[in-house]
Amino acid sequence: MGRAGLSAAKLTEAAAEMADDVGLDQVTVSALARRFGVKDASLYSHVKNLRELRVRIALLGGEEMTDRIAAEVAGRAGKDALVAFANAYRQYALDHPGRYAATQMRFTPEEVADHADSAGMRRSVELTYGMLRAYGLAEPDLTDAGRLLRATFHGYIHLELSGGFNHPRDVQDSWARSLDALHVLLENWPRHDRKNR
Amino acid sequence: MGRAGLSAAKLTEAAAEMADDVGLDQVTVSALARRFGVKDASLYSHVKNLRELRVRIALLGGEEMTDRIAAEVAGRAGKDALVAFANAYRQYALDHPGRYAATQMRFTPEEVADHADSAGMRRSVELTYGMLRAYGLAEPDLTDAGRLLRATFHGYIHLELSGGFNHPRDVQDSWARSLDALHVLLENWPRHDRKNR
DNA sequence: GGCTATTTCCTAGAGGCTCTAGGAAAGGAA
DNA sequence: TTCCTTTCCTAGAGCCTCTAGGAAATAGCC
Numbered sequence: 001m002g003r004a005g006l007s008a009a010k011l012t013e014a015a016a017e018m019a020d021d022v023g024l025d026q027v028t029v030s031a032l033a034r035r036f037g038v039k040d041a042s043l044y045s046h047v048k049n050l051r052e053l054r055v056r057i058a059l060l061g062g063e064e065m066t067d068r069i070a071a072e073v074a075g076r077a078g079k080d081a082l083v084a085f086a087n088a089y090r091q092y093a094l095d096h097p098g099r100y101a102a103t104q105m106r107f108t109p110e111e112v113a114d115h116a117d118s119a120g121m122r123r124s125v126e127l128t129y130g131m132l133r134a135y136g137l138a139e140p141d142l143t144d145a146g147r148l149l150r151a152t153f154h155g156y157i158h159l160e161l162s163g164g165f166n167h168p169r170d171v172q173d174s175w176a177r178s179l180d181a182l183h184v185l186l187e188n189w190p191r192h193d194r195k196n197r
Numbered sequence: 198m199g200r201a202g203l204s205a206a207k208l209t210e211a212a213a214e215m216a217d218d219v220g221l222d223q224v225t226v227s228a229l230a231r232r233f234g235v236k237d238a239s240l241y242s243h244v245k246n247l248r249e250l251r252v253r254i255a256l257l258g259g260e261e262m263t264d265r266i267a268a269e270v271a272g273r274a275g276k277d278a279l280v281a282f283a284n285a286y287r288q289y290a291l292d293h294p295g296r297y298a299a300t301q302m303r304f305t306p307e308e309v310a311d312h313a314d315s316a317g318m319r320r321s322v323e324l325t326y327g328m329l330r331a332y333g334l335a336e337p338d339l340t341d342a343g344r345l346l347r348a349t350f351h352g353y354i355h356l357e358l359s360g361g362f363n364h365p366r367d368v369q370d371s372w373a374r375s376l377d378a379l380h381v382l383l384e385n386w387p388r389h390d391r392k393n394r
Numbered sequence: 395g396g397c398t399a400t401t402t403c404c405t406a407g408a409g410g411c412t413c414t415a416g417g418a419a420a421g422g423a424a
Numbered sequence: 425t426t427c428c429t430t431t432c433c434t435a436g437a438g439c440c441t442c443t444a445g446g447a448a449a450t451a452g453c454c
Contacts, residue, residue, distance in 0.1 A: 003420070003431060030411060042432045044413065106359045141374075143366045147353070148375040150361070152345065155352025159344070162303045169340045177338075177387070178345040185382040190374070200402060200449070227440060239403045241442065 004036045008046045012056040019057055019098025027054065027098070054102055055111050061099030062120030065092045066127070073127060077134045079183045085131060086153060086179050093157040100157070135186045145189060152182065201233045205243045209253040216254055216295025224251065224295070251299055252308050258296030262289045263321045270324060274331045276380045282328060283350060283376050290354040297354070332383045342386060349379065 019027045033040045047053050072088040073081050093100040128146045216224045226247050230237045244250050269285040270278050290297040325343045
């Protein structure tokens with residue numbers, strides 16, 4: 001019987017699919033080994049431990065997500081860019097809930113530094129800032145507004161994925177309206193002013 | 198040697214403390230039994246399984262959190278109420294990260310129906326709606342704005358707790374400014390209008 | 395108080411998980 | 425072919441959840 005031909009990359013891809021299917025916390029070394037018809041211990045030649053496997057899923061997800069967002073935002077500005085960004089963000093999370101959940105993990109600096117660079121995360125921040133500058137914001141409003149946007153997007157997706165929205169009103173409609181509201185918000189951002197407060 | 202005098206309530210309280218200390222996913226039946234100087238199997242007389250233990254933590258957290266928020270919001274309206282609500286929400290989550298994480302779990306209807314009523318969750322929704330009505334909002338804007346607020350608060354706390362805010366700017370300052378912005382947003386909410394769009 | 399019923403806690407054990415140590419076999423390179 | 429490296433294996437320790445069935449402590453009742 002030939003070998004399975006494993007590699008860290010193949011394992012990560014399969015683990016990511018598994019995470020999207022059955023949830024990130026159901027991704028185990030055992031289950032993954034089973035999927036490849038191989039013993040648990042075999043995977044430890046390719047991946048240090050379960051934690052590393054999850055970090056790899058997160059980095060993969062971060063890259064993919066940023067790519068999608070960048071493609072959608074390219075060439076747009078203002079509300080167009082905001083809506084494109086937000087929809088790409090949400091759609092990726094809905095398409096790949098397991099990968100998305102992984103991106104929300106807390107990393108130690110070594111973990112980020114170790115495998116791959118965290119290019120995905122960094123590019124993502126740049127995209128956000130570019131968008132916000134189009135609204136005429138500058139530091140520290142840039143950071144504040146960026147945090148608010150990230151929080152809102154993430155919170156919305158998290159609640160949606162975890163079934164937190166029980167009311168019958170369609171989530172898609174609520175989401176669209178929230179984007180309208182955020183656009184208004186960014187246009188009327190209470191700008192930082194040394195005298196003010 | 199006497200008995201430990203366990204009960205579902207005592208276990209839940211201890212589990213909640215443990216969750217705040219070491220993280221919700223570190224709360225195990227084994228660890229909890231160890232804490233009481235008792236064998237694992239003993240806990241199963243009081244609690245059905247690990248899952249139920251976590252649900253109980255969530256319900257406890259939900260009650261406590263809603264109580265705090267209600268106390269702070271009482272007698273306030275408009276921006277005062279918004280800020281009081283938001284700060285109480287955030288402070289509870291920072292004080293009790295494990296309990297808070299538990300409240301974000303996905304429940305099956307039976308789980309909610311089983312133990313206790315989900316009074317906490319329901320009251321929380323009512324509080325939000327009361328606050329929003331003070332801004333002159335009505336359905337479906339009430340639902341939309343409520344979702345946006347919940348998403349923003351949750352997303353902010355989640356990112357803060359998971360170390361997602363790397364920028365040196367103080368989170369407290371950002372938060373305060375975001376509340377200013379949300380107030381502006383609610384005052385300028387793009388109201389639902391059948392002709393519009 | 396004594397007796398009984400219930401609750402609390404125990405031992406024993408099955409089964410799943412992570413991860414290490416050390417060995418065998420497959421594939422590539424010289 | 426021969427050697428070297430990588431891939432995969434067996435074996436096993438340790439921790440976890442959860443069940444079954446039994447012993448001991450408490451509570452209720454006469």
